[in-house]
Amino acid sequence: MTHRPQRRTVMQWIGGTSALGALTPWLPANAQTPDAAATSRSTLTPRFAYVGTYTSDAPGGTAGGPASKGIYVLAINDGAWTQVQAVPSANPSFLAVHPSQRFLYAINEIDTYQGLPTGTAEAYAIDERSGRLTLINRQPLSLSGVIPAHLAVAPDGRALVVALYGGGAYNVLPINADGKLGKVSSIEKETGSGPDTERQESPHPHMVQFDASGQRVLTTDLGSDRINVFTLTDGKLALVGRTATQPGSGPRHLALHPSQRFLYLVSELDATVACFGYDAASGLIDGQRQRISTVPQDFTGQKNSAALVMHPSGQFLYASNRRLKSEHPLADSIAAFRVDATSGTLTPLQHWSEGLRFPRALAMAPSGSHLYALSQKGDAILRLRIDPANGKLDQPVQVAQVPTPACLVFA
Secondary structure, rough: OOOOOOOOEEOOOOOOOOOOOOOEEEOOOOOOOOOHHHHHHHHOOOOOEEEEEOOOOOOOOOOOOOOOOEEEEEEOOOOOOOOEEEEOOOOOOEEEEEOOOOEEEEEEEOOOOEEEEEOOEEEEEEEEOOOOOOEEEEEOOOOOOOEEEEEEOOOOOEEEEEEEOOEHHHHHHHOOOOOEEEOOOOEOOOOOOOOOOOOOOOEEEEEEOOOOOEEEEEEEEEOOOOEEEEEEOOOOOEEEEEOOOOOOOOOOEEEOOOOOOOEEEEEEEOOOEEEEEEEOOEEEEEEEEEEEEEOOOOOOOOOOOOEEOOOOOEEEEEEEEEOOOHHHHHHEEEEEEEEEOOOOOEEEEEOOOOOOOOEEEEEOOOOOEEEEEEEEEOOEEEEEEEEEOOOEEEEEEEEOOOOOOOOOEEE
């Protein structure tokens, strides 16, 4: 199997205080409204955590311990989480929960399935009482659609969109009423390249995300240094526009401000976060307003940013960095930023590195009270309290041990 190439101190940057705004769960107007029990689980006190992992050939390496089995289901407790189930699955590196909270979807980050060059996506039913998963079906992606990197469920629950890193394309798969995935209904191929001949020799779609309208899909292309916006109508993608980013930056993940006025991009290759204006009415990106580093000025070695997470209040933003060919003490770290409510620009708050080993993914507690960091090379999930006054991280607690964790979602 061929995967894409790579891509305990606390340092304070800037202080400051800010009152934390009220957190109001948002639901698109056209979404299928979950039942009251599901809403309580997802937005207030989720009972279960689902962890996607690498079962083989993890990009960046592993802790060297036992191999992962697939998807891990954990019951959430105040202290340590307890394992409910380990579901066999091949490299289920990213997961997404259906808006109804009844189904879970996973991509299988592989390059061959049943003798063909393709990745796959899986659908699972979630048992409301136990949290356990039952496989509904596994669907091949388009031919040459290898190494899927990310997925997103449409807010109306009727489609799954997948970014194919190795296939240079996006796939849409319909979701039936019973949660089952249909065959690929739309393929959007990409072209282009970037100046980094090792990482940007061709398009590498890396993330897909719906905006608040539920009709538009924002995507990143690490290989061609751009952000794309598509509409999704009747299971088909159509291009709205493209926005070029810094050449050689390697766009990786996006985060939208709750107001939908600002869009943030973390770039893997140059370890930066960029702020753009976003027009929620048209789906157009309105120019870059700021570009700021996720590592300190004295950083040496290879830069390697990964995850990007917005606080539900819109006041704070968090980005992760992973150690790759660097001896800097903050090579494994989380950069915290304050968000200006008027301009959307960022002010550095803090670098946190205690307890982190290759933090591939970050996840926000639905209430905004904590940030979870997944240490791929530490086989661990770390919970960090978010100070409600200033957004800084503290009070680290390891809540679970999971082999080579790559993604965390709640239900």
